[in-house]
Amino acid sequence: MTVTVRIARTSGEQVFAVESLAQQTVLDALFYIQNELDPTVSFRCSCRVGMCGSCGMVINGKEGLACRTSLKPLGGDVTLQPLRHVPVIKDLVVDMEGFFSKYRMIEPYLQPRSEIVAPIVAPLDSHIRQEIDLGLECISCGLCLSACDVVGMVPEFLGPAALNRAYNLIADVRDDKTEERLRVVGQSRAGVWQCHTHMSCVEVCPKNIAPTRAIAHLKRTLIRRRVVGPKKRPIPKLQRILQEEI
C-alpha cells in the first residue's frame, strides 16, 4: 500500500509517497524518506522500542511515539508535526528543554530522609508502593505536555509529567521534601488547580500512565492538609544488604 506522508518541516510542508510494509512504523517511514527520498529531513530517535521517549511527534493530529505507531492502521494519509508547547529545532526535532525546564521545577530527584540508609522493606500487600507503581514508568517523552490544553493557555502550568513525578516523590516514604513539594504543586498558576481533567494526557501516554490521577491525588492531599493537617509517615523497615558492603 502506498502512503502519503506529509511532514511539517521547518521550511514548510513536504509530501512524500512511501510504500508501507507489514510491521513497519512511522519511524520506519521516516528512515525510508531520509535514506531514499530526501536526505535533509530531520527527526530524532534512539531506542526504537518505546523506552527512551526520544521520538515523540504529532501523528495525524494526535501525539504518539514514531517507533510505536504502526503505519498500516493510519490509512493512506499520514501527517507528521513536531510536538506542541516546546520549541522546534528543525523539522520534527524539538527542544526538550521546554519540557525539562518545567520538570526541573519540581526538583524531580529523591531527597532521602536521613534514616533511609538502605533499601526499604516494602511488602507487596502493604500498599507502600501501590499508587507509585502505577505512575512510575514515565519515559519523559513529552507527549502529555504537548497534548495538554492547559499548557497552551497557561504557559506557567507545570504540566502532567512534572506533576506526576512530584506525586510519586510525595507518596514515596523515603523522601524528605513533602512540604516543599506540596508548596510547589499547590501554586496557583503553575500548580495542580489549573488542571480541569480533560485527560488528554491520559489518552496519549504511551506507558498507560494517568497523570490526571496523580493530579487528583495531589489535590486531595493539599485539601486534607488544610483541613486536618499533615499525615504522619512512619519510618519503613530497612533491608540489610551484605553487612560488610555498607
Next chain:
Amino acid sequence: MRTESVDVLILGSGGAGLFAAIHAYDMNPRLKILVVTKGLMGKSGCTRMVQGGFNVVLDPADSIERHFSDTLKGGRYINDQELTWALVHDAPATIHELEAGVGCFFDRRPDGTIHQKAFAGQSFDRTVHRGDLTGIEIMERLRDQVLARNIAVLEEHRAVELISDGERVMGALVLDIRHGTFLGITARATLLATGGGPTMYKIAAPSLEKSEDGLALAFRAGVLMRDMEMVQYHPTGLLAGAGRVTGSVLEEGLRGAGGRLYNAQGERYMARYDPERMERATRDVVARAGYMEIMAGRGGPQGGVFIDVSHLGPEFVRKTFPGMVQRVQDIGFDLATGPVEVSPTAHFHMGGVAIDPDGHSSLSGLFVAGEDAGGVHGANRLGGNGVAESTIYGRRVGDAIGREAAALPLNPLPDEKWELRARHHARFWNTASGDNPAHLLTELRMLMWEKCGLVRREKDLLECRTALAALAERVEQISVVGAKAYNLRWADALNLESLIQVSQMVTESAVVRTESRGSHYRDDFPAENDEDWLKNVYLQASDEKPGGMKIFYKDVIFSREVPPQVREAKSHEFSQHMVQR
C-alpha cells in the same frame, strides 16, 4: 573554532557516564564537569534499554565469590580478574546506592525485600529488576540526580576525535549536531563512556545512534585495546520484517523462567547443543545453536527460530513480562499464547579499551568506563552483568576522577591541527554525486554478519579484511547534501567511519585467535584450546603506516582464581614430575 575548557569531560550519558558525573561531582564539587552526549541526556544509549536486570549478591545464601566464579566461567576464563572482582564486589553497594540515594525502586518479593530473578549461566537467582524494562527506572533516576547537581550537559553533541599527543589525552573535538559546527573542548580528565555498541551487523540490538564511536576514537588516539574479537550475540532478537524493531531483544528472563526454543520442525534443538543446561546455557552457546539451526535450513519463514513461553501460563507471562508482551503485540503476535520468531542479534562488545580497576587507560588523562572498556566479561558476558558494569564502573571511575582530576594539567587547545581535523570530518560535501552512506552501512552489516559473525573461518575473515578496506575507500566518495545543522546523512557517514574502523579491529583479532572461545567461534578451529589460548589479544594503532595496527597477545593472569582446567593440568604435570623423581 569555538573552544571551551573544563576540568572533567564526560563523553556519553548512559549508566556509566551519568553515574561517573554524579560521583566525580560528589567527590569534588569544585570540579567543572561537562557531559557531552550524542543523543539526549539519559535517554540515548543502551542502559536505557536494559530489560532483564542487574546481577548482584544480596541473599546471604549467595556469595560474591560465586558471582565471581560464574562470571569467569561465563567469560571462559580470559577476563581480567581484578576487573571482574571489582564488579562483583561493588555490586551490592551500587544497588544500595541506586535505591537509597539515587531513588530507584526495584521489584519486591511478597515479604518486601528486593526480588531477584533467574538469568542464564548463574548458580543463583541474583538478577534485580524493575519489571522487564529495568533501564527506564535506572536512567530516569540517574538523570534526575544529574539535574540536582551543578553538572553541565551538551546534548546532541558527538565526540569525533580525542585530543591527544600520543601520550596524554587533553579533551575532545566535538560536533554540535544541532548547528553542524565544531567545538574543541580541553579537559584535565576525559571519560570515554560512549557504550561501544556493535551495530555493524545485519541484525543488531543497541540503540540506533550508537556506532562504536568510543572504540574508534580511542584506537585513533593510540590507546591500547583488548579482546576486540569478542562480540556478543543475544540469542533472542525479535524479527519484524523490514521494521527497525528487528534485532531488539526479547529479554533473557524468558529463558530464565523456563522459555523453550524450537526450530521450524518443532524440535527443541538445544538438546543437541547443551543437553544439560538446555535454554539456560550461556548466550554464546544458545545464540550459536540458533544460528546453526537457521544455517542448516531449519529456520522459520523470516529465517529465525522460535521462542515459546506459553506453557508457563498466559497469566504468568502477561504479569511477569508486560514489556515483552507489548513489544511482540506491536508487531502482531502474542507472546503469552504462542511461539515468536527470533534470531541471534549483535548485542554487546566484550572487547574494548584496556583499563585498570579505576578506569585508567594506557594514555594519561583518559579514563574509560562501561561498554567501551574491555576485560570485565572475558569472552562472553553474562546477562545482567552489563548494566552492572556500566553503573558500577561509572561509580568507581567517577570516584577516581573526583580524586585525581584537580591535579591533572589543563592545556589550551594545542594547535591549528584541530581545525584541520574538524574540516576533515566535514569533508563529505565536496563530492558532487557519490555514495549514499545508508547504503554503505547496509553493505557493511551484511558483510560482517556473513564473514565475521557468529561462525568465523579464516577464508571468510581474510575476505572480510579485503572488503573492509574497499569500503573504507568508498567512504571518501560519500556525498552529503543540505545544511549542516541536524544532518542525518552526515551522521550516517561518521557512524560508518567508526563502524568500519572497529570492524577492522574485530576482524584482525578474530584472525589471530585460532581457537573457539565464548562468543568467538572458529569453524576451522572449533575446540577451545586452553593449552595455547588462555590469552588476550591486544591491539594498538601503529605509527608505521596510517591506519595500521599492531597486534599481540599475552597470557591471562589468574590473580584470584585458577581455572579448573588449568588446575587439573597443573596437578597432572605435578604428579608426573613426582613419578620421574
